[in-house]
Amino acid sequence: MAKTQVLRCFSSFTIILAMINLGFFCGANSETYTVGDEDEWSTGTNYLAWSNRYNFSVGDVLVFKYISGQHNAYEVTEATYKSCNDSTGVLARYESGDDQVVLTEVKKYWFICTINGHCLGGMRFGIEAKEASTAPSGAPPEMEPSPPATTTPDKDFASRQQAVGTYCLVFVFGVVVVFQIVLF
Numbered sequence: 650m651a652k653t654q655v656l657r658c659f660s661s662f663t664i665i666l667a668m669i670n671l672g673f674f675c676g677a678n679s680e681t682y683t684v685g686d687e688d689e690w691s692t693g694t695n696y697l698a699w700s701n702r703y704n705f706s707v708g709d710v711l712v713f714k715y716i717s718g719q720h721n722a723y724e725v726t727e728a729t730y731k732s733c734n735d736s737t738g739v740l741a742r743y744e745s746g747d748d749q750v751v752l753t754e755v756k757k758y759w760f761i762c763t764i765n766g767h768c769l770g771g772m773r774f775g776i777e778a779k780e781a782s783t784a785p786s787g788a789p790p791e792m793e794p795s796p797p798a799t800t801t802p803d804k805d806f807a808s809r810q811q812a813v814g815t816y817c818l819v820f821v822f823g824v825v826v827v828f829q830i831v832l833f
Contacts, residue, residue: 679708679781685759690715690722696774705780709752711760717746720762722754722773724750725785730759730775733768762786 654762655679682703688694690713713722730737743750755778762772 650651657674675811676724679706679710681710683712683714689713690720690762690772692772694771696771700774700776705752705778707752707755707778708781709778711750711752711776713748713750713760715746717744720746720747720764720767722750723761723763725759725761727757727759727775730761730773730810733773734763735761735763735768735809754778754798755780 650808680703682705685694685696685699686691692799715722723735723739724739724741724743725735726740729735741750750758750760757775759775760773765770
């Protein structure tokens with residue numbers, strides 16, 4: 650009888666430790682960024698200022714929201730970014746109006762809108778994606794400034810963090826229930 654109580658106490662302690670570890674693991678998820686925050690992907694937004702507010706990591710997702718046909722988002726080389734000439738150097742084309750771009754590797758990413766005059770008018774930016782496990786350091790990549798505009802913080806950031814926490818909590822709760830059923 651005493652062995653059973655010790656075993657139950659030990660297994661409960663193990664489950665609690667597993668929950669704590671899973672909680673830390675779930676907190677290490679990638680981030681999703683709406684390009685331009687609530688201004689989205691449109692003319693008149695300062696994308697240099699927007700991109701400098703965040704530290705991007707491999708696994709993060711950039712979401713380009715815009716009216717399809719009025720804008721697009723092209724991933725390009727640095728030379729194409731600087732010249733705004735999309736006749737060469739296009740790496741990927743996004744034209745749906747709700748494009749999700751996963752940052753898959755450590756590198757500098759360059760994006761432009763190829764609609765006539767938009768790139769030269771400031772619809773372009775560059776970011777550097779770093780390893781997810783290391784703290785970002787160093788200066789941002791050299792970029793030509795975009796036109797000034799007022800920017801506001803990402804209001805959805807807190808709700809995204811709460812959603813990730815909720816999913817992790819539900820997952821951990823499910824694991825605990827399964828362990829309780831299997832062990833007892």
